[in-house]
Amino acid sequence: MIELLHDTLNFDFPEVHEEASCRIDFQRTLRIPDDNKEYPLPAGLGRFPVRHVDDYANKIPEEWKQHGGVLMPMYQSEALWLNFSGDYPFALKIAAGKINAVTGEGWKNALSDEPQDYVVIPEQPWLDGFAVGKGRIRQFVAMPLGEEYTAEEQITGDAIHGGIQIIAYPMKAEAYEKYCLRSSTLNKMTNEICYYDMDGCAMGLAPGGLMCQEIYDDPYGMDVWDRAHSARCFIHIVNSTHYKKVTDEFPPHRPPTISDYQQAGIPWFEYYADELSAIEGSKKLAGLDSIAAMKIKKGEAPLADNESVIPANLKTISVGARKVKEWNG
Amino acid sequence: MLFGNYIRERREKRKKSDPRYSLRQVASRIGVEPAYLSKVERGDVAPPSEAKIIALATELDEDPDVLLALAGKVSSELQDVIRQRPELFAQLIRELKELPDHAILRVVREIRDGDW
Structure with missing residues (x-):
C-alpha cells in the first residue's frame, strides 16, 4: 500500500516483511544548463508539495480522477529529482508520460531484466533524469504537454499521459533475510463540473541538460523481487500557475537561476559507488532532443537562463552519505 | 461511568x-x-x-x-469534520465500530490507484 505523509510517498508491504517499506519524495532543484556539457548533480532544495487527487476532484481533469494517485506543482522549465529512502531493497520502475526513464520503452507493470528497466534501492539513492548513456542522464525538466518537448511526445507522438508513474516491488522476505545477513557492504548502503479552465495545466517531463549519474545494475538478480506484490502511483504534474486554483495553496517559489545558485554557494555533487556497475542507458532516450535543441529545431527563442557554468563548490560523496544531496543551507 | x-x-x-x-x-x-x-x-x-x-x-x-x-457530546470541531462528508464518516464509523483498537489505529489513508 502507498500512503502520503509529509509530501512523501510511503510504500509499505507488511504482508511481505515487517521491514518492507521505502519512501520516495520529489526534490526541487536547479535546472542545469542544457548545453551538451556534462554537469555534476545539483542539490535538493526541498520537497515539492504532493496532494491526493481525490481531494480536488471538482477541479481537475476527468482523466486525472480515473488515474487516481497524487498531484504536485511544477513551473515550466523547472527540474526535479526523485529521492529514495529506506534500507529494505526494492525494485522501482519509474516512468514519465508512461515512458520508462531507464529504457525509453512504453509502460508495463511487470519487471524486465533484458534490458533492466528498473532501479534498485537502496543502492540507487536518487534519480535525476532519463538514462541516455552509461553514467549519463538528461535531467527531468517539466514542460507543458502538447508542445512536443516531453519524452512521451517525442517517442509516441502523442501528448496524453504526462506526469510520473512509479511501481514498486519489494524484495522477497527470504532473500532479504539472506542478503542482510550475508553482505556487510549491502547493509551499509543505505464528478462535478470543473470550475476552472484547466487547459495547459498538465505537465510532462522532458529531457534537459546532461548530468553525470549512474543507474546501477541490479546486484541481486530478478529472482529476489517479489513480483506477486507491488504498488503503483500516478503522480500528476500541475503547472504551478494553476496550482493555487486547484488546491488553494501557493506553490513553492521559483527555483534559483544558475547564477543565483552559484553565487549562493549551493553545492554540486559527484557520487561514487565503486562496488556497483552501471547499466548502459537507453539508445532510444539518447536520441531524444533536449529542450534547448528542440527550441532551435522549432525556431523558438533560446531557452532562458541557460548559460554554461563551471560548477563551484563541488563535493564528492560516496555510498553511505546519501542524504547530503539535500541542501538545507 | x-x-x-x-x-x-x-x-x-x-x-x-x-x-x-x-x-x-x-x-x-x-x-x-x-x-x-x-x-x-x-x-x-x-x-x-x-x-x-x-x-x-x-x-x-x-x-x-x-x-x-x-458528557454525551461530540466536539464542535469533530462535528464540523463529519458535516463536510456525513455519509462517508457515518459509513466509516459503522465499519470500524467492531474493530479492536490496534486495527483502528492502523487505519491510514492509502493513495488510490486508478486506471492508467
Missing part, C-alpha cells in the same frame, strides 16, 4: 497531593461557581458546556474528547 463521578474522582485524586485541586480553586480556574461544579460532580445538573468541559480537561490533564464523550 457518569461524567460527574469521573470528574470528582480525578479532581480528588489530584487534590491528595496538591491542594490547588480543591473544588473551589478548580471552579475558579475554569470560571464557574463552586456550587455549580459541586452539582455537576454530584450529577444534579447536566454536564456543562463544551468550552467548560475542555477547560476541565485541560485543568485535570484529561483527553477532552473522552470527557466530551462521557
Whole structure:
C-alpha cells in the first residue's frame, strides 16, 4: 500500500516483511544548463508539495480522477529529482508520460531484466533524469504537454499521459533475510463540473541538460523481487500557475537561476559507488532532443537562463552519505 | 461511568497531593461557581458546556474528547469534520465500530490507484 505523509510517498508491504517499506519524495532543484556539457548533480532544495487527487476532484481533469494517485506543482522549465529512502531493497520502475526513464520503452507493470528497466534501492539513492548513456542522464525538466518537448511526445507522438508513474516491488522476505545477513557492504548502503479552465495545466517531463549519474545494475538478480506484490502511483504534474486554483495553496517559489545558485554557494555533487556497475542507458532516450535543441529545431527563442557554468563548490560523496544531496543551507 | 463521578474522582485524586485541586480553586480556574461544579460532580445538573468541559480537561490533564464523550457530546470541531462528508464518516464509523483498537489505529489513508 502507498500512503502520503509529509509530501512523501510511503510504500509499505507488511504482508511481505515487517521491514518492507521505502519512501520516495520529489526534490526541487536547479535546472542545469542544457548545453551538451556534462554537469555534476545539483542539490535538493526541498520537497515539492504532493496532494491526493481525490481531494480536488471538482477541479481537475476527468482523466486525472480515473488515474487516481497524487498531484504536485511544477513551473515550466523547472527540474526535479526523485529521492529514495529506506534500507529494505526494492525494485522501482519509474516512468514519465508512461515512458520508462531507464529504457525509453512504453509502460508495463511487470519487471524486465533484458534490458533492466528498473532501479534498485537502496543502492540507487536518487534519480535525476532519463538514462541516455552509461553514467549519463538528461535531467527531468517539466514542460507543458502538447508542445512536443516531453519524452512521451517525442517517442509516441502523442501528448496524453504526462506526469510520473512509479511501481514498486519489494524484495522477497527470504532473500532479504539472506542478503542482510550475508553482505556487510549491502547493509551499509543505505464528478462535478470543473470550475476552472484547466487547459495547459498538465505537465510532462522532458529531457534537459546532461548530468553525470549512474543507474546501477541490479546486484541481486530478478529472482529476489517479489513480483506477486507491488504498488503503483500516478503522480500528476500541475503547472504551478494553476496550482493555487486547484488546491488553494501557493506553490513553492521559483527555483534559483544558475547564477543565483552559484553565487549562493549551493553545492554540486559527484557520487561514487565503486562496488556497483552501471547499466548502459537507453539508445532510444539518447536520441531524444533536449529542450534547448528542440527550441532551435522549432525556431523558438533560446531557452532562458541557460548559460554554461563551471560548477563551484563541488563535493564528492560516496555510498553511505546519501542524504547530503539535500541542501538545507 | 457518569461524567460527574469521573470528574470528582480525578479532581480528588489530584487534590491528595496538591491542594490547588480543591473544588473551589478548580471552579475558579475554569470560571464557574463552586456550587455549580459541586452539582455537576454530584450529577444534579447536566454536564456543562463544551468550552467548560475542555477547560476541565485541560485543568485535570484529561483527553477532552473522552470527557466530551462521557458528557454525551461530540466536539464542535469533530462535528464540523463529519458535516463536510456525513455519509462517508457515518459509513466509516459503522465499519470500524467492531474493530479492536490496534486495527483502528492502523487505519491510514492509502493513495488510490486508478486506471492508467
